[in-house]
Amino acid sequence: MxxxxxxxxxxxxxxxxxxxxxxxxxxxxxxxxxxxxxxxxxxxxxxxxxxxxxxxxxxxxxxxxxxxxxxxxxxxxxxxxxxxxxxxxxxxxxxxxxxxxxxxxxxxxxxxxxxxxxxxxxxDRQPSTASAPADRNLRGAVVENEAPRTVSAPVAAGGGGRGRLELNGLVLDGAEVQLTPTEFFLLQSILAGKRTVRTKSSLARRLRHEDADAGTVVSSADERSIAVHVGNLRRKLGDNPKAPRWIETVRGVGYRSAPAR
Incomplete structure (x- = not known):
């Protein structure tokens, strides 16, 4: 850097x-x-x-x-x-x-x-992107009216681990899907946790580079921001919250990876 x-x-x-x-x-x-x-x-x-x-x-x-x-x-x-x-x-x-x-x-x-x-x-960044599943062309469908590009996204210590992550055809290690750095970080944290639920509070703390269970105050505005980022992430990936392929909502708690198929 x-x-x-x-x-x-x-x-x-x-x-x-x-x-x-x-x-x-x-x-x-x-x-x-x-x-x-x-x-x-x-x-x-x-x-x-x-x-x-x-x-x-x-x-x-x-x-x-x-x-x-x-x-x-x-x-x-x-x-x-x-x-x-x-x-x-x-x-x-x-x-x-x-x-x-x-x-x-x-x-x-x-x-x-x-x-x-x-x-x-x-x-702690490394060149990382979310790559499209082989059976879906996300290059032209990620963000409407914008040219696709590769985002070099941050990887935070304690944010879920480094390296290649895969789930149901989604790979965090290669081609291009346009995500903001925050969206990439949240996707990585949720996928790395597998079936462990990441609460909105814990995700907000991870974004602040704190321990997920640090106990520091997380405001309702911070939690709403997490929900908006996850909503944007789902939209860009084409993930249906009612039948999730990658991000599953645990109502009233937070998010976790969808079951592997």
Whole structure:
């Protein structure tokens, strides 16, 4: 991994942009700033960042559209930073390709903690993708209206183990299915657990690079985020929750691998 961290901050409020940049500089990042969505998308293409912070209320394209465009070409971790607290905005943000959602006003230490967890996960990364089953062509069906691409996804220590994972024709070790880094991490964690149930709380802690049973607080918003990510993952894989081939929901508890066939 490169020695220097790179971040892009996209926010039309100069004061907020400056605060975000200062926090990231203190965390060891080279920071590039943009005041509009289109400028932010361009900066991401030019700088290949590890992390992007993205406001929703931008003067040209909104944060949802900016995230979708960024996700077409980059596997950077996208953190939505916005004053919008409605659950629908959280859901739309995650569905557009964001990995995390941080509401304003925020504590600088909270942002640092999230970014540090992201970078620990990226430090353990290896080139990995979810490959399509031989009898299904996922290359053209993974994300509507977007060109397929290979995502180099993070593999976290304690996140389920490294190496090739297979279940019912799905292989995490090869061809291309477009997943965000967070979606890949969750898929790997669930498949590696086999028939062991991964609770939403334990998955949220794994995303924060904590022990799954650490006992730290997991908010209802964090658990909803896990549910949205898993829903996106199922949609991209074409997995029917009523007759799952790969991810089985244990109602009121969490998720586990579907039985091998």
């Amino acid at each position: 490169r020695e220097r961290r790179v971040a892009v901050v996209v926010d039309d409020d100069e004061d907020v942009r400056g605060l975000l940049a200062a926090v990231l500089v203190q965390s060891g990042f080279d920071v590039h700033e943009a005041g509009s969505g289109s400028a932010g998308v361009q900066l991401v293409g030019e700088t290949d960042p590890d992390v992007v912070t993205l406001d929703l209320g931008l003067p040209d394209i909104d944060g949802f559209e900016a995230a979708r465009r960024i996700r077409c070409t980059s596997d950077a971790h996208i953190v939505m930073v916005t004053a919008r607290t409605d659950e629908i905005n959280t859901v739309l943000g995650l569905e557009s390709g964001a990995d995390a959602y941080l509401t304003k006003p925020f504590r600088p230490r909270e942002l640092r903690a999230r970014v540090d967890a992201i970078m620990r996960r990226r430090a």
